[in-house]
Amino acid sequence: GDSVTQMEGPVTLSEEAFLTINCTYTATGYPSLFWYVQYPGEGLQLLLKATKADDKGSNKGFEATYRKETTSFHLEKGSVQVSDSAVYFCALSDSGGYQKVTFGTGTKLQVIP
Amino acid sequence: GAVVSQHPSWVICKSGTSVKIECRSLDFQATTMFWYRQFPKQSLMLMATSNEGSKATYEQGVEKDKFLINHASLTLSTLTVTSAHPEDSSFYICSARDLLAGDQETQYFGPGTRLLVL
Numbered sequence: 001g002d003s004v005t006q007m008e009g010p011v012t013l014s015e016e017a018f019l020t021i022n023c024t025y026t027a028t029g030y031p032s033l034f035w036y037v038q039y040p041g042e043g044l045q046l047l048l049k050a051t052k053a054d055d056k057g058s059n060k061g062f063e064a065t066y067r068k069e070t071t072s073f074h075l076e077k078g079s080v081q082v083s084d085s086a087v088y089f090c091a092l093s094d095s096g097g098y099q100k101v102t103f104g105t106g107t108k109l110q111v112i113p
Numbered sequence: 114g115a116v117v118s119q120h121p122s123w124v125i126c127k128s129g130t131s132v133k134i135e136c137r138s139l140d141f142q143a144t145t146m147f148w149y150r151q152f153p154k155q156s157l158m159l160m161a162t163s164n165e166g167s168k169a170t171y172e173q174g175v176e177k178d179k180f181l182i183n184h185a186s187l188t189l190s191t192l193t194v195t196s197a198h199p200e201d202s203s204f205y206i207c208s209a210r211d212l213l214a215g216d217q218e219t220q221y222f223g224p225g226t227r228l229l230v231l
Binding site: 034044046 | 117147155156206208218220221223
């Protein structure tokens with residue numbers, strides 16, 4: 001079955017540091033890939049997505065590129081802020097009509113001033 | 114736009130009682146809603162897919178008689194945990210897809226309901 005693996009946290013960075021959160025996936029077909037973010041006390045929000053190989057999703061300074069050859073969708077940001085502190089989930093949606101979403105285990109990011 | 118609410122946000126109940134959790138799409142219509150369960154430091158586990166006007170589709174290993182799902186309208190789905198036991202204590206999250214949106218893949222999540230069964 002489909003699966004998503006992402007790096008364990010927590011990740012602690014100083015403000016303005018470079019962020020990378022690794023995500024790899026296993027899926028049949030051609031899934032769409034997502035990054036969701038969960039701020040403290042809130043529900044998950046879509047951060048960015050990519051629907052086919054080599055697509056780059058971007059939002060709020062975050063970006064991730066759909067790499068089919070390495071089955072990866074790593075999340076990056078050049079300069080993190082304290083307000084980026086949250087839990088980040090990598091996910092995929094299968095390409096069938098059911099479009100079931102499979103989530104990774106989440107990576108907690110803490111940015112310190 | 115695309116706001117999903119859940120009620121209650123947290124609930125404490127005695128073992129053996131039933132608890133109902135509501136999931137509402139506030140500003141859009143959702144033919145499909147999803148119910149997830151999240152354990153501490155773990156990912157979201159899909160429990161079931163709720164379709165308006167029809168029976169829910171449960172994932173393998175999820176007891177349909179214990180977790181009753183009703184999707185009576187395009188904006189409301191309910192999850193009832195029947196005869197709750199301490200092992201049912203968890204964080205329950207719903208999500209919905211916007212029927213009219215061009216993007217049929219993105220899910221909009223509610224803030225979650227924390228259930229504690231004593």
